[in-house]
Amino acid sequence: MKRLFIICLVLMLCVPAMATKVSSRDDSAAIATMQVDVDTLLVLSRDVLSLKKVGPGDVFYVDSNAGGSGTGVDWTNAEVTIEAAIANCTAGAGDWIVVSPTHVETGATAFVDLDKTHITLWGLGIGSKMPTLSYDTSTDTFIIGTAGDGVRVHGIKFIATVTAVVNAIVVEAGCTDFVIENCVFENETTTTDEFIDTILVSGTLSDRGIIRNNRFLGDVGANAGPQSSINFVDCDYMQIYGNEFSGDIGVAHIQNESTASNYITIRDNRIMCGFIGDAQTTLDVTPGISLVATTTGWIVNNFIVTNVATPDLSIVAADCYLSGNTYNELQGSANAPAPVGLVAGQSYSLTMNMPAAHSDDLFDIVGGPILITSLSFYCTTDVASTNTWTIMLDHVDKDVEFTTAVAVTAANDGDRIVFSAANPSVITILALTTNVGSGNPMIPWFCPVGMLEVVNDDSTQVGVFDVYMTFMPLTGGITVTPQ
Secondary structure, three states, X not given: OHHHHHHHHHHHHOHHHHXXXXXXXXXXXXXXXXXXXXXXXXXXXXXXXXXXXXXXXXXXXXXXXXOOOOOOOOOOOOEOOHHHHHHHOOOOOOOEEXXXXXXXXXXXXXXXXXXXXXXXXXXXXXXXXXXXXXXXXXXXXXXXXXXXOOOEEEOOEEEEOOOOEOXXXXXXXXXOOOEEEOOEXXXXXXXXXXXXXEEEEOOOOOXXXXXXXXXXXXXXXXXXXXXEEEEEOOOOOOEEEOOEEEEOOOOOOEEOOOOOOOOEEEEOOEEEOEOOOOOHHXXXXXXXXXXXXXXXXXXXXXXXXXXXXXXXXXXXXXXXXXXXXXXXXXXOOOOOOEEOOOOOOOOEEEEXXXXXXXXXXXXXXXXXXXXXXXXXXXEEEOOOOOOEEEEEEXXXXXXXXXXXXXXXXXXXXXXXXXXXXXXXXXXXXXXXXXXXXXXXXXXXXXXXXEXXXXXXXXXXXXXXXXXEEEEEEOOOOOEEEEO
């Protein structure tokens, strides 16, 4: 790096010898001449920077604005497509393809196919000045081929310019040791254009891949809608880290759709299922990470914004080790992120809406027992008919009745149905007009694994309730899900 800096410094010192002096009396022609000289300096510097590579391979240049011979040996004679530069490369030689910040290509089916080992595709520039690949049909595809082991893709912008582009990048089955880094994936038109699976690692034995430090700038899904930003299948030792994800998503930003993978690392990502500025109710209700149940590995220090029922549902990964992941669904400094995963001995709260004539599930308890410390039903629509409830647990071995059958016919809009310490197994109705603000502490219920249910004997009653439950997990690894 010190040697590179010295070379750039020498180039900068050469400017006075190359350039025309500009004084206050010089005309625009002299200024233009100096601009040409500065542009020359930038090209020379860019050449030097592009040579900062490891290995004995050759360097080929790509610039869609080049007008030379197209041999790719320098910027003047740069290739005008990436695929043409790939044809110049020798598999396994460690060749580099350096792409100009002003390069633009419009896609076609397999319009780029990195199918030779150990090629580095290096895009120069940043932001609006970085090489850009546009997808104008749904089947345009950039492929890292089966024979593309050890390929690295750096600093390219991928833009969907039509609805439901299937993929931006497809890594074919059997390709190993690939790297996708410092790239940007985005859409041209709001609410219209999107990638379905932005990066798809498509098949068996695509092991030891790295996807790092990319930005997935999604949008409101149209038509088929986005499914995932990264979707992988049977990819052992995959590493996904340092990425930023935003936009509506149908399944999860990081998805392992099928076939378990082993020793996966997913760390230090910022994942938003929705958009900055979304209220809680307009965020997606999808997890940030969703893996096959038997996929193994580590999921560490990811920050996830979405609107699932409880923080633990933001990561679906039954056989992975989790540490340091956090979740939030509310903006503002007063709304601190919560840890992902229920901690034994801590108190949590959940809510669900119970529609009219409901006689079924309330909350599903999986993984171990909980202690229910309060359960309240807030009436939002009058019951207005004869109606009897029993609260019970549907358990795999034996059903448990928490309450006796009690009529709730008198419950009207604004009333609460609770369970008091005085009558722990009896439903108590607190009328809005006479019991505003009154407390009714209940004796906690020990609730094993199963489905907490309300049994309703009237299939025609019109009462609607919001249901609130506070509880304490008694072991680790518990999930409680509103129904």
